[in-house]
Each structure stands twice: as structure tokens, then as C-alpha cells.
Amino acid sequence: ARSVMWFRRDLRLRDNPALLEAVDAGPDGVVPLFVLDPRLWDSAPPARRAYLARSLRDLSARLGDVGLHVVRGDPAEEVVRVARRVDAVSVHVAAEHTPYGRRRDQAVAAALADHTLPLVATGSAYAVSPGRVRKGDGGRYRVFTPFYATWLEHGWRSPATDAGVVPWLAAGGRTHQVPEVPVPAGLTLPTPGEDAAHERWRAFVARDLDDYGTARDLPGDDRTSRMSVHLRWGEIHPRTMLAALGRGAGAEAYRRELAFREFYADVLDQRPDSAWDYYSAPFAAMQYDSPGSDLVAWKEGRTGFPIVDAGMRQLLAQGWMHNRVRMIVASFLVKDLHLEWQHGARHFAEHLVDFDLASNQHGWQWVAGSGTDASPYFRVFNPVAQGRKFDPDGTYVRRWLPELADVPTASVHEPWRLTQPPADYPSPLVDHADERREALRRYEAIR
Ligand code: FAD
Secondary structure, eight states, X not given: OOEEEEESSXXXXXXXXXXXXXXXXXXXXXXXXXXXXXXXXXXXXXXXXXXXXXXXXXXXXXXXXXXXXXXXXXXXXXXXXXXXXXXXXXXXXXXXXXXXXHXXXXXXXXXXXXXXXXXXXOOOSSSSOTTOOOOTTSOOOOSHHHHHHHHHHHOOOOOOOOOOSOOBOOOOSOOBOOOOOOOOTTOOOOOOSHHHHHHHHHHHHHHTSTTHHHHTTOTTTOOSOOOHHHHHTTSSOHHHHHTTOOSSHHHHHHHHHHHHHHHHHHHHHHOGGGGTSOSXXXXXXXXXXXXXXXXXXXXXXXXXXXXXXXXXXXXXXXXXXXXXXXXXXXXXXXXXXXXXXHHHHHHHHHHOTTOOHHHHHHXXXXXXXXXXXXXXXXXXXXXXXXXXXXXXXXXXXXXHOGGGTTSOGGXXXXXXXXXXXXXXXXXXXXXXXXXXXXXXXXXXXXX
16 A cells, blocks of 8 residues: 655654654555645745755755655645655644644545545644643633643653654655745855754754753844754754753743744644734734835834844844844834734734744734733833843944944943944934823723
8 A cells, every 4th residue: 555645844854753654654665745825935035945945855865866845826625636646545644723724634534535545644743733622511722831741741752753764755746846946145055954953953962952941032142042943843853852851940830931932823823813913913003004014114224223133133044033132023013013914914924034933923913912921011122122132242233233332331222322333333323212102192092
């Protein structure tokens, strides 16, 4: 018997339960398939496409002479075509929980069922799949802390055993090469692939895990794990990572962050509408400004607030931004510029290589005050105070804003206070104290 292993965002061979199932069902051959779905591929921004193409090539190289069978088209047609051509008995995937992923998989399952072929979903991109963590009465969580407690109690499996020698099978017929995608000018991408993910993870655990709890908030130190992009494409499974975390304070803090990723996936699973609509409905009625030149200045890192501009420029240069700074720039967009969070979320979606619908949209909604256990709306991030606290010596802002290279540390987060501010750096777009009051006024109106 033969089977098809349809890879999506699980671009790895190790710790892959769906692959084990595929091997079980297809001892005479497993076809490794990837579908370039125009609905996803054509709308993906260049940075993400470039990363994905490289990760696919890495996966393909691991499959020996057979290589990854890449087709382009509607999965509901292409998956069926490949499965029938090789006379497979089943098609294997890891379950997907995003709104589009679920619709697509239903359509593919229905198309396969017409030929009495099953689409078998095993595992997911999470240690505990969305929907599994439940309250005593079976209800779902809307607040992180109790979710976290139950998630810990629920626990997760150990990493899956190795698939060993897989009888990879070429599907024949028409196949596409993984497209060559140039890396956009000025962008540096992390090394993709399963080995790179494991190497990065080992290096982080050895060097930075112990004091992760405190170091994670300092963007200048740059000592977070940078695992988000590898998790995004499933080059490593969170279960593999959780298995390496012991009991120390750093490990506890890291486990909690991984749980945030799982929580937001669970919330999006409960409320698919929250991908682009307000999770908390009253916020839709708040007064917002129309996007104009302010939004452009924010996107280009020209707001005149160093910590905001440094973050926005890091995003363009690396397709990644430090978590603390993501919060600061998001707060600035919503509460200083009074723009709806979706404008910012869309810009992040266009540039983040680790873009994840659940984490991004709910990260934005949390800052905007409209999300789950939202940061109370009246807590407005002060970009100068945040800069001073989390980038005390200005390392981070100087790294991304060469205009501020020579500004003394005392003024590096408010260069407008200098008698001679750097000529090539913009003056502040807004008065933060005024805009804070304005944000609170608008909030009062919907309370
Ligand atoms: P580390 O600090 O090393 O964290 C380890 C892992 O825990 C991360 O890789 C990630 O998987 C998870 N994690 C950490 N913080 C969070 C969090 N707040 N929410 C969910 N998961 C978390 N993360 C994404 O993966 N994709 C996104 O598109 C994304 N958009 C965001 C947008 C905003 C406005 C905010 C505030 C946060 C966003 N995050 C997103 C969460 C977080 O900023 C990134 O996961 C983190 O910066 C990635 O870097 P790292 O791997 O070095 O993180």
C-alpha cells in the first residue's frame, strides 16, 4: 500500500506524528507532497515567500533522490490527482486550525471522499491542539492565566519517535520546481530548515535560557530565542522544545511564552472572526482616525520616537521585531496615532517572516485593548519611558538608527531635547501626553 504525506506548515521529518502515520499506512511508498496553493502563495509577501522557498528546498534535499513533489493549484484538485495517480490508500496531514486552513481541509477531505480516500489528520502545530484545553464544564478559556494552568495540567506527549528510513516514492507526472524567490533588497533572512532550527534551539538553551526571564525584555541584548520563524513553518515542533525545558526560572518563563502561542491559536479556533474583527465588540464603535501620512511615517520608521522607529526599521531589515518593541510600536499606532489595529497588523503581515495569524492578530488586539485579557486600555505605553527602561544605554535604537549614533545616552530616547537635534532625524510626529489624553477621551466614550 502507498500513502501521501502532504506537508503544509510542518516542514520537518523529526518529531512528526503525521509522517509516522503515513509510513504505517504506506509501507510500499510515501509520496512527499507540497501544494503551492495560489490563495496562499500569491498573496504572501516577498520576504515570507523567499523564506518558505528556501525551507522547502531544504526539506526536498532531505528526501534523497525522490525530492519533494511540488504541484501548483487548488489543493482540492491537486491532492486528489496525486493520490489517485500513485494509487494511495490515504493522505496524511497535521491538523490545521486557521479559518482558511480549516475550510481548505474540509474541501480536500470531501474531494478525497468522492474516491473513498481518507484525509487523516494526526497532531497539529501545537503541543496541545486547539480545543483540547477546557474548563471543568467543557467551556473554552478567554483568559490566559487559567488557560495556562489547565494547559500545564493537561500536559503533552513526548516527542514522536524517528520515522527511520521512509520508503519515499516519486509521484511522477507534472511537478513544479520549488520556485526561485530572490530575497528582497536590504533584507537578511535567518537560515531556514530543520537542522538550522535545531541548532538555533540548542544554542539558545545552552547560552540564553537561564536568564531568559529578565533578558527577554531587553531588545539591545537580543537574547530571545528567535524560534518564532522555525515554529511558524514547523521546522521544529514545540513538543521537542518543551522536552528540553527543565525547572529553572528561565525555563518557566519560556514555557509560558510557548503557552501564549497555544492560547492564541485556541482563541482563534473559538472565534475565527477575531482574525480581522474586534474580539471585544464595543471597540468597533470607538472613534478612530483615517490612515494618512502618519501611517506612512510609522511604517517607514520616521515618527521621531527612537524606540518606535528602531523597531519599524528592524522589521524591514530582518522580517522580525523584538517582542517588547512589537508592543511599543503597536501601542503607538493605536493610542498615539488613533488608528485601528488592523492597519498595523496588515503591515506586520506584509513583513514578518514569522507572521502567524493567531499570534499576530491577538498580539495586536491585546495592545489595542480589544483582545483577550487585554492590557487595560488606559495603560498607554510611553515610548520615551519604555525606551529608557528597556534600552537604557540606547544600544538598540543606535543599532537601527544611525542618525542617533552620536547622541548622548541621556537624550537618545528624546533627541528633540538636545539644543542641536540631529538634522537627519525627524522631530516627533505627535505630542505623546496630548495623544494619551485624547486616546483616553475616546475610550471613555465607549465605556
Ligand atoms: P522568544 O521570546 O524567544 O519566545 C519564544 C517563543 O514563544 C516564540 O518563538 C513564540 O512562539 C512564543 N511567544 C513569545 N511571545 C509570544 C506572544 N506574545 N504571543 C504568542 N507567542 C509568543 N509572534 C509570532 O510568532 N508571529 C507573529 O506574527 C507575531 N506578531 C505579534 C504582534 C504583536 C503586536 C505582538 C505584541 C506580538 C507578536 N508576536 C508574534 C509574539 C512575539 O512578539 C513573537 O513570538 C516573538 O517576538 C518572537 O521572537 P522569539 O522567537 O525570539 O521570542
